[in-house]
Amino acid sequence: MGGFSYKDIYVEDGRRVLEVDILPEKYCNFDCIFCPIGRSHNKVDTQRPFDKIISSMIELENMIENTNAELIFINSKGEALINDKIDDIIDLIKVKGLPIRLLSNGYLLGRDEYIKIANKCDEVVGEIKVITEKDFQKVQRPIERYTLLEYISNMVSFNKQYKGIFIFEITILNGYNDDEESIEKIKNIIEMISPNKIIITRMEDERFKKKLGITDERFEEVSNALLKGIV
Ligand code: SF4
Incomplete structure (x- = not known):
């Protein structure tokens, strides 16, 4: 078991992007009910070794050269920071x-060892999906003792010292964060984190869309309300 996997190279804002997944299977500190990868059998937040790391890194080097990539996006099945070789990969x-x-x-961005690693990256993406402590525990099912408050404060403190581009991705979920009160709360969080870029998205996965998806109209309303006064 081991090895990296890749998405086909694509162009974003004129740059050739190579997406690499540095985890062989899902390893995450959360176990979201709507996770596109499925259940977390490996709910972890400490680093661990993976097989075939040397051959995977040689392959990555070749992929970079062969694809003429201009940006490398480390987008893994779960939390990439738990690969104990992520520093060497970077x-x-x-x-x-x-x-x-x-x-x-975004949760681990509050820990010194991970801050150091993330600081070496030019862009870091952190996320938020629900807006109450109860929903965080119920639908994101994090490691025991994690709290939504700490989650947010980890991203706030990370971005205070981070020199790169912090991208904050907000997923709007029907019934969880699409009401007026939630919109106000998210706006406050945006203000606290002060990201360089905001991405607002919604549930697109067909398996969860019926329950958690929102209409185009509502999505536009929520997006506009969230960005009002910010962009
Ligand atoms: S944080 Fe992302 S990868 Fe981890 S369980 Fe949730 S949806 Fe899946």
């Missing part, structure tokens, strides 16, 4: 002179 990409975007759900 260094390898940096030696190639390429910028890095790292996707994290």
Whole structure:
């Protein structure tokens, strides 16, 4: 078991983006009920080794060269920070002179060892999906003792010291964060985190769309309300 996997290269804002998944299967500190990858059998927040790391890194080096990538997006099945070689992977990409975007759900950005790693990336993506402590526990099912308050404060403190581009991704979920009170709360969180870029999205996965999806009209309303006065 092991190895990295890749998405087909694509162009975003004129840059060729190579997405690499550095986890062999799902490892996450959350176990969201709507996770597109499925259940978390490995609910973890400490780093661990994975097989085939040397051959995977050689393959990554070749992929970078063969695809003429201009941005490497580390987007993994879960929380990429728990790969104990992520620091070396980042260094390898940096030696190639390429910028890095790292996707994290954002919780671990409050821990020193992970802050150091994330700081080496040019762009870091953090997320939010629900807006109350009860919903966080119920639908994101994090590791025991995690709290929504700490989740948000981890991203706030991370971005206070981060010099790169912090991208904050907000997923609007029917019945969880699409009412007026939630919109106000999210606006406050945006203000606290002060991201460089905001991405507002909604549930697109067909398996969960019926329950958690929202209409185009409502999505537009919520997006406009969230961005009002911000952009
Ligand atoms: S944070 Fe993302 S990867 Fe982790 S369980 Fe939730 S949806 Fe899945």
